[in-house]
Amino acid sequence: xxxxxxxxxxxxxxxxxxxxxxxxxxxxxxxxxxxxxxxxxxxxxxxxxxxxxxxxxxxxxxxxxxxxxxxxxxxxxxxxxxxxxxxxxxxxxxxxxxxxxxxxxxxxxxxxxxxxxxxxxxxxxxxxxxxxxxxxxxxxxxxxxxxxxxxxxxxxxxxxxxxxxxxxxxxxxxxxxxxxxxxxxxxxxxxxxxxxxxxxxxxxxxxxxxxxxxxxxxxxxxxxxxxxxxxxxxxxxxxxxxxxxxxxxxxxxxxxxxxxxxxxxxxxxxxxxxxxxxxxxx
Amino acid sequence: xxxxxxxxxxxxxxxxxxxxxxxxxxxxxxxxxxxxxxxxxxxxxxxxxxxxxxxxxxxxxxxxxxxxxxxxxxxxxxxxxxxxxxxxxxxxxxxxxxxxxxxxxxxxxxxxxxxxxxxxxxxxxxxxxxxxxxxxxxxxxxxxxxxxxxxxxxxxxxxxxxxxxxxxxxxxxxxxxxxxxxxxxxxxxxxxxxxxxxxxxxxxxxxxxxxxxxxxxxxxxxxxxxxxxxxxxxxxxxxxxxxxxxxxxxxxxxxxxxxxxxxxxxxxxxxxxxxxxxxxxx
Numbered sequence: 001x002x003x004x005x006x007x008x009x010x011x012x013x014x015x016x017x018x019x020x021x022x023x024x025x026x027x028x029x030x031x032x033x034x035x036x037x038x039x040x041x042x043x044x045x046x047x048x049x050x051x052x053x054x055x056x057x058x059x060x061x062x063x064x065x066x067x068x069x070x071x072x073x074x075x076x077x078x079x080x081x082x083x084x085x086x087x088x089x090x091x092x093x094x095x096x097x098x099x100x101x102x103x104x105x106x107x108x109x110x111x112x113x114x115x116x117x118x119x120x121x122x123x124x125x126x127x128x129x130x131x132x133x134x135x136x137x138x139x140x141x142x143x144x145x146x147x148x149x150x151x152x153x154x155x156x157x158x159x160x161x162x163x164x165x166x167x168x169x170x171x172x173x174x175x176x177x178x179x180x181x182x183x184x185x186x187x188x189x190x191x192x193x194x195x196x197x198x199x200x201x202x203x204x205x206x207x208x209x210x211x212x213x214x215x216x217x218x219x220x221x222x223x224x225x226x227x228x229x230x231x232x233x234x235x236x237x238x239x240x241x242x243x244x245x246x247x248x249x250x251x252x253x254x255x256x257x258x259x260x261x262x263x264x265x266x267x268x269x270x271x272x273x274x275x276x277x278x279x280x281x282x
Numbered sequence: 283x284x285x286x287x288x289x290x291x292x293x294x295x296x297x298x299x300x301x302x303x304x305x306x307x308x309x310x311x312x313x314x315x316x317x318x319x320x321x322x323x324x325x326x327x328x329x330x331x332x333x334x335x336x337x338x339x340x341x342x343x344x345x346x347x348x349x350x351x352x353x354x355x356x357x358x359x360x361x362x363x364x365x366x367x368x369x370x371x372x373x374x375x376x377x378x379x380x381x382x383x384x385x386x387x388x389x390x391x392x393x394x395x396x397x398x399x400x401x402x403x404x405x406x407x408x409x410x411x412x413x414x415x416x417x418x419x420x421x422x423x424x425x426x427x428x429x430x431x432x433x434x435x436x437x438x439x440x441x442x443x444x445x446x447x448x449x450x451x452x453x454x455x456x457x458x459x460x461x462x463x464x465x466x467x468x469x470x471x472x473x474x475x476x477x478x479x480x481x482x483x484x485x486x487x488x489x490x491x492x493x494x495x496x497x498x499x500x501x502x503x504x505x506x507x508x509x510x511x512x513x514x515x516x517x518x519x520x521x522x523x524x525x526x527x528x529x530x531x532x533x534x535x536x537x538x539x540x541x542x543x544x545x546x547x548x549x550x551x552x553x554x555x556x557x558x559x560x561x562x563x564x
Contacts, residue, residue: 002284002291003300009285016304016326017509018285043298061480198343198509225507225515227299227480232514233507261559270552277543 008040008048010055012230015199019055019228021045027122032114034167039122045228047122049090051115052166055228057090059123065193065234066092066126067263068224069160072271073191073238074100075253076245080155081105084183086142086171088160089115092126094135097158099258106135111167113139143170149183157184159192164203172207177214181241188241190216196231197223197278204235205282211239218244221278222271224262290322290330292337294512297481301337301510303327309404314396316449321404327510329404331372333397334448337510339372341405347475347516348374348408349545350506351442354553355473355520356382357535358502358527362437363387366465368424368453370442371397374408376417379440381540388417393449395421425452431465439466441474446485454489459496463523470523472498478513479505483563486517493521500526503560504553506544 003009009020021042028039038050046059057065070093074080081104083097089110097106110116116137120127129135138145146157157180161168170176171192180190190211194204208219216239226234238245254265285291291302303324310321320332328341339347352375356362363386365379371392379388392398398419402409411417420427428439439462443450452458453474462472472493476486490501498521508516520527536547 002287003293005284007300009300009302011285014326016324018289018291018300018302018304020291020300020302022298022300044296045298198507223507225480225505225513227513227515231507231509233509259558262557264556264558266555267557270555273548273552274546275544275549276541276546 008042008050010050010053012199015230017230019230021048021058021228028118030114032112034112037114037118039118049118049122051162054163056162057092057123058228061227062092062126063261064224064226066096067260068222068271069093069158069191069193069236070096071253071256071260071263072222072236072268073156073158073189074103075249075268076238076247077156077189078187078247078249082153082155083107083158084109084146084149084154084156085158085160086146087111087162087168088158090119090123090126091116091130092123093158093160095126095129098129098132098135101257104134107138108135109138109140109142109145111139111141143176143179146176146179146183151182152185154183155185155188157190159190161193163195172203172210174210174213177211177216177239181215184241186241187243189238189245191236191238194221194235194237196229196233197221197235197275198231198233201281204237207237208282211237216240217242220245220272223275224271290324290332292332292335294481297512299512301512303330303340303510310400312396314394316394319396319400321400331400331404333444336445338444339374339405340510343509344374344408345543346506346508348378349542350504350553351375351440351473351475351518352378353535353538353542353545354504354518354550355438355440355471356385357531357550358520358529359438359471360469360529360531364436365389365438365440366391366428366431366436367440367442368428369393369444369450370440372401372405372408373398373412374405375440375442377408377411380411380414380417383539386416389420390417391420391422391424391427393421393423425458425461428458428461428465433464434467436465437467437470439470439472441472443475445477454485454492456492456495459493459498459521463497466523468523469525471520471527473518473520476503476517476519478511478515479503479517479557479560480513480515486519487563489519493519498522499524502527502554505557506553
């Protein structure tokens, strides 16, 4: 079976696999100073954003990723008030973070303003919280931003980045995590998307090593479905500055005052279960 | 990006998506009385079996499916001694079932002997338990087999079938489940692969309805990663004849006397977590 030009295909060279979505039409395409962005209308996955040939998100299934990049970390930190999102230009993670009433301020630092402007136009539901007075959208270099943040000023840093090639490369490094460590308060945490738990085990191992060498005292890698990403299975790695991470606020999660589609208290615990083949791996 | 003839592609029309694997070579192809079978060597996923254009399994990731089709059910039944596998021709599920020392006999009823003969040749590690004296391989119609089984004679029926089109269609039906119900002992259970929890929610709802109408008293749908299947996320539905299913033998699972790659006690519990969007769905 071959696919004609009605399909968008992303090849994952490191696993010799490819994922394709059937298209209705191309809605937009542009080259920004940072990357190449395409927007499509697909047959079944709704609107699709592609950056540099890699699928970023679709209407149909972005809820897995955005909920799991935000709620597990927010319900693990004992009192997350000051949140920093690095990347996250589509604003889906920002929307989830702002669902937490205890959050007082979220600064989102996305390097490419065009991602956010296109999300406002093509993914309006993800941007519906952008006008929340607690949200501050900045378009700047996240690495520099963290370096210059006052020490101990942030409770949670969410690194909602693209893959570790292109503009996001420096985010997967010990110097960046060391800057995060300095910027975080005593109970502070960082959570970074960490690719496929099946295909990208080397990357996860190196990320965890870099986080440890930056001084983080405890790590947790959570996993969840994400159909449009390679292997359909994705992960995020949480790192605690000083306090251990096994302080999940289970009651708060169980009584969350907002709707979700994938996340809930039981899914939170499930995402922490360590598959047998991970053991001893990192 | 388009894929050339070096790729095998499976289209999932109901989700407008496709999954492809890069090939090294075609190892075998034949038309059996029941279906069309192809065997390929892939670049990263090892050997691949395709039936009627649908990916059945690869070396690289079949462990998710085979472990999750067997161990959760076997560690839920209080004393699984007599096991029947319907389908399962690649013998991967059979191998996992035979890891349980309390199992006294496993009859596997596969309609197409060629699937098993090709698995013996191309997936020898999955067939390494085929000579176990407790295993009995039959090549016959599973529906008829269950109809003719002595009432109350089986502890666990594992329906390791292809999709509900083609030879497996009759396995996704209330009359088949009613025959299973009759063939099972008091503590008896059935577990049937139930497709993607994201894409095939209608099928899962109908399967659960059919199981209930056949008299099963409690159902559990578990979920797990399965990269080569549509959405990369798969499910199995367990049904208990009379006894409730919330009797997971946690200690036995924690102390399992055999190796696994994905399954363990914590993963078992995680697979039971109900995503928010399932609630009220079935």
